[in-house]
Amino acid sequence: MKRNLVKMTAALVLLAAISGAQAQEQETPKEKPAAAPVAKPVDRAELEKKFEQTLRNATFEGRWCGIKDGRLGPEREDKYTILDARKLGGDVWIIRSRIQYGDRDVTVPIPVSVLWAGDTAVISLTDLAIPNAGTYTARVLVHGDTYAGSWSGGNNAGLMNGIIKRSAP
DSSP: OHHHHHHHHHHHHHHHHHHHHHHHHHHSOOOOOOOOOOOOOOOHHHHHHHHHHHHTTEEEEEEEEEEETTEEOOOEEEEEEEEEEEEEETTEEEEEEEEEETTEEEEEEEEEEEEEETTEEEEEEEEEEETTTEEEEEEEEEETTEEEEEEEETTEEEEEEEEEEEOOO
8 A cells, every 4th residue: 555655656756757747848838930021012113124234334343253063173263244224024134245265356245044032133144155154054143243153155164243334334
Protein backbone atom coordinates (compact mmCIF):
# COMPACT_ATOMS: atom_id res chain seq x y z
CA MET A 1 0.00 0.00 0.00
CA LYS A 2 2.86 2.30 0.85
CA ARG A 3 4.36 1.61 -2.57
CA ASN A 4 1.07 2.48 -4.33
CA LEU A 5 0.81 5.69 -2.30
CA VAL A 6 4.34 6.72 -3.42
CA LYS A 7 3.46 5.96 -7.05
CA MET A 8 0.20 7.93 -6.80
CA THR A 9 1.97 10.86 -5.14
CA ALA A 10 4.69 10.84 -7.82
CA ALA A 11 2.04 10.69 -10.53
CA LEU A 12 0.12 13.61 -8.98
CA VAL A 13 3.32 15.69 -8.63
CA LEU A 14 4.19 14.95 -12.27
CA LEU A 15 0.64 15.80 -13.39
CA ALA A 16 0.74 19.04 -11.39
CA ALA A 17 4.10 19.97 -12.89
CA ILE A 18 2.86 19.31 -16.43
CA SER A 19 -0.36 21.24 -15.80
CA GLY A 20 1.59 24.15 -14.32
CA ALA A 21 3.94 24.26 -17.29
CA GLN A 22 1.02 24.21 -19.71
CA ALA A 23 -0.76 26.95 -17.77
CA GLN A 24 2.40 29.07 -17.71
CA GLU A 25 2.83 28.52 -21.47
CA GLN A 26 -0.72 29.70 -22.10
CA GLU A 27 -0.32 32.76 -19.85
CA THR A 28 2.98 33.90 -21.44
CA PRO A 29 2.15 36.18 -24.33
CA LYS A 30 3.85 35.07 -27.50
CA GLU A 31 5.93 37.57 -29.45
CA LYS A 32 4.33 38.69 -32.64
CA PRO A 33 6.55 38.46 -35.69
CA ALA A 34 7.82 41.83 -36.87
CA ALA A 35 5.62 43.24 -39.59
CA ALA A 36 7.25 43.81 -42.94
CA PRO A 37 7.61 47.48 -43.80
CA VAL A 38 4.85 48.67 -46.05
CA ALA A 39 6.26 49.72 -49.41
CA LYS A 40 4.77 52.82 -50.90
CA PRO A 41 3.01 52.25 -54.21
CA VAL A 42 5.32 52.40 -57.22
CA ASP A 43 4.41 54.67 -60.14
CA ARG A 44 5.82 52.76 -63.12
CA ALA A 45 5.60 55.74 -65.50
CA GLU A 46 7.61 57.86 -63.05
CA LEU A 47 10.22 55.10 -62.62
CA GLU A 48 10.56 54.67 -66.39
CA LYS A 49 11.00 58.43 -66.90
CA LYS A 50 13.72 58.51 -64.23
CA PHE A 51 15.39 55.46 -65.83
CA GLU A 52 15.44 57.23 -69.23
CA GLN A 53 17.01 60.31 -67.61
CA THR A 54 19.60 58.17 -65.79
CA LEU A 55 20.74 56.60 -69.07
CA ARG A 56 20.66 59.74 -71.25
CA ASN A 57 24.28 60.71 -72.10
CA ALA A 58 25.52 58.40 -69.36
CA THR A 59 28.84 56.73 -68.82
CA PHE A 60 29.04 53.61 -66.72
CA GLU A 61 32.49 53.78 -65.12
CA GLY A 62 33.66 50.99 -62.91
CA ARG A 63 35.37 47.67 -62.72
CA TRP A 64 34.87 44.18 -63.98
CA CYS A 65 36.44 40.85 -63.28
CA GLY A 66 36.30 37.58 -65.12
CA ILE A 67 35.15 34.29 -63.69
CA LYS A 68 37.13 31.19 -64.64
CA ASP A 69 36.91 27.74 -63.07
CA GLY A 70 34.71 29.13 -60.29
CA ARG A 71 37.26 31.80 -59.31
CA LEU A 72 37.20 35.56 -59.66
CA GLY A 73 39.96 37.10 -61.73
CA PRO A 74 41.67 40.44 -61.11
CA GLU A 75 39.58 43.61 -61.34
CA ARG A 76 40.01 45.80 -64.39
CA GLU A 77 38.75 49.27 -65.28
CA ASP A 78 35.62 49.37 -67.41
CA LYS A 79 33.64 52.05 -69.24
CA TYR A 80 30.37 51.96 -71.20
CA THR A 81 28.90 54.98 -72.96
CA ILE A 82 25.13 55.13 -73.34
CA LEU A 83 23.53 57.80 -75.51
CA ASP A 84 19.93 57.12 -74.53
CA ALA A 85 17.26 54.56 -73.71
CA ARG A 86 13.78 54.44 -75.20
CA LYS A 87 10.87 52.20 -74.30
CA LEU A 88 9.30 50.39 -77.26
CA GLY A 89 6.48 48.68 -75.37
CA GLY A 90 5.95 46.24 -72.53
CA ASP A 91 9.37 45.41 -71.05
CA VAL A 92 11.26 46.00 -74.33
CA TRP A 93 13.63 48.95 -74.58
CA ILE A 94 16.30 50.10 -77.03
CA ILE A 95 19.54 51.29 -75.44
CA ARG A 96 21.82 53.12 -77.87
CA SER A 97 25.38 52.38 -76.79
CA ARG A 98 28.66 53.65 -78.11
CA ILE A 99 31.13 50.81 -78.45
CA GLN A 100 34.79 51.74 -78.71
CA TYR A 101 37.57 49.23 -79.11
CA GLY A 102 40.68 49.20 -81.22
CA ASP A 103 40.17 51.60 -84.12
CA ARG A 104 36.39 51.12 -84.05
CA ASP A 105 33.87 53.59 -82.71
CA VAL A 106 30.28 52.62 -83.45
CA THR A 107 26.87 53.35 -81.99
CA VAL A 108 24.70 50.26 -81.67
CA PRO A 109 21.00 50.09 -80.75
CA ILE A 110 20.72 47.20 -78.30
CA PRO A 111 17.27 45.71 -77.61
CA VAL A 112 16.92 44.71 -73.96
CA SER A 113 14.24 43.86 -71.45
CA VAL A 114 13.96 46.18 -68.47
CA LEU A 115 12.40 44.41 -65.53
CA TRP A 116 11.62 45.98 -62.17
CA ALA A 117 12.48 44.82 -58.67
CA GLY A 118 10.37 47.33 -56.76
CA ASP A 119 11.88 50.70 -57.71
CA THR A 120 15.07 49.21 -59.18
CA ALA A 121 15.59 48.59 -62.90
CA VAL A 122 17.22 45.37 -64.07
CA ILE A 123 18.50 45.39 -67.65
CA SER A 124 18.21 41.87 -69.02
CA LEU A 125 19.45 40.38 -72.27
CA THR A 126 19.85 36.73 -73.18
CA ASP A 127 22.00 35.37 -76.01
CA LEU A 128 21.92 38.67 -77.86
CA ALA A 129 24.21 38.97 -80.89
CA ILE A 130 25.82 42.42 -80.92
CA PRO A 131 27.32 43.29 -84.33
CA ASN A 132 31.12 43.12 -84.34
CA ALA A 133 31.16 42.28 -80.62
CA GLY A 134 29.78 38.76 -80.06
CA THR A 135 26.78 37.13 -78.37
CA TYR A 136 26.07 38.09 -74.77
CA THR A 137 23.81 37.38 -71.83
CA ALA A 138 23.70 39.92 -69.00
CA ARG A 139 21.74 41.11 -65.99
CA VAL A 140 22.59 44.62 -64.85
CA LEU A 141 20.87 46.27 -61.90
CA VAL A 142 20.61 50.08 -62.03
CA HIS A 143 19.97 51.78 -58.70
CA GLY A 144 20.40 55.52 -58.29
CA ASP A 145 23.78 56.45 -59.77
CA THR A 146 25.24 52.93 -59.47
CA TYR A 147 25.15 49.71 -61.44
CA ALA A 148 26.10 46.09 -60.76
CA GLY A 149 25.68 42.92 -62.72
CA SER A 150 26.89 39.75 -64.31
CA TRP A 151 27.54 38.87 -67.94
CA SER A 152 28.63 36.01 -70.15
CA GLY A 153 29.62 35.73 -73.78
CA GLY A 154 31.37 33.00 -75.70
CA ASN A 155 33.72 31.25 -73.28
CA ASN A 156 33.89 34.25 -70.96
CA ALA A 157 31.85 35.44 -67.98
CA GLY A 158 32.26 38.02 -65.28
CA LEU A 159 30.94 40.56 -62.84
CA MET A 160 30.75 44.34 -63.19
CA ASN A 161 29.96 47.31 -60.96
CA GLY A 162 30.47 51.04 -60.82
CA ILE A 163 28.98 54.50 -60.90
CA ILE A 164 26.90 56.28 -63.52
CA LYS A 165 28.01 59.72 -64.68
CA ARG A 166 25.97 61.96 -66.94
CA SER A 167 27.31 64.55 -69.35
CA ALA A 168 25.81 67.17 -71.65
CA PRO A 169 24.81 65.88 -75.10
